[in-house]
Amino acid sequence: MFGRYRGTFRRECGDILVEAESVDGLVTYRRRCAGQTFERILVSNTGEVVINPVEPVNLPKEITDFLLVEFSPMMIEPGASRTVYLKFPVEIGVFVESARDIEVLDVFAFGTQKYTLYGSPTNGVIARYYESAVYPEIPQVDPFREGVMELSIHNTCREWVEVSRVVFESTDMKIYYGDFVAATATMKLLTKTMAETDFVDAPLRPGMVKSIELYTARKIPAIDRGYLMEWGFS
Template structure:
């Protein structure tokens, strides 16, 4: 389903149907996802429809730029770096792209979304929340619902530290897709309760295609600054 399309196409994955039908100078885009439908007329001479995974913070509406992955607790030795794999939720973005501009047409995803508060009620942040097991190798994921995150955790603190969640600023996220959807990230533990997180702009496997970022299409400046987790690591 992910990729670039010009003119008429039809992709049906059971729960998700995405198609475009040409009628004269008009292109009708249609989408059905778990019974929810959406349709839009597109007028374009040269544009392509692009479908790819995007940052998982846009549904059911724009609530936050942050997302949190919760996982089984890990206790990490001082000075040690460990790479693990987590699953993360994906949303699907549909864009129309020409030589001059790119526009968001549709955003959807199967399933429901859960949000939580990271931090205090006065100074914390709302975050999209997702639970994952911890995997030593790349796990199998459910297509169009999940991606694989390679997370390298460095304990730069002088003591053993327990970690059971990681929080990210989604505007920094770089997503790639091929046989599966993937992202690469880092977590640097600073104290018992603080860590820096960031994304790495690199494919998990050679040949993967980089997704168009929703923030780029919406002309929202994104600064690659990472995120400082100040409200605990577990």
């Protein structure tokens, strides 16, 4: 399903159908997922259709740039570091690309998206919410529904810290895909209530392909600034 396509094509996987077919001399892009459909006529001589996983903060509409993953509580020893694996939601982006430009054509996903407030009602942020178990190794996932996040946690405090959630700025997110969808992230615990989070621009396994990021297609300047969690993480 993920990849680059030129001209007409048809890809079907379970409840997902994505195709571009010629009808009366016009190429029509068509998508069906979980009973919902989307269709557009494409006028292009040299363009390609690109399908890849994207930052999971776009559905049912653009509400926020933040992603919050809640997981089983962990107690982190002072000075300790640990790498674990979480699951995160996958949304699928479809782009039309030519030599001069790239544009978002479609974004879709399975299931219902949940959102939550991180922080206070006056100063907090709305975030896409997802719940995951904690895994010591890469878990099995459905690549069209969930991705694997490698999260490296480092406790710089002189105290034990309990961690059960992590918040990210999604515009920093670097997604790769192959047999599964993946992202690599870091979390530095600064105090018992503050942490810095960020994404690492590297594949989880050799040979994975980097996804086109939505902010690139939307012409939003790329600023990798990470995120400062000021409202705790438990």
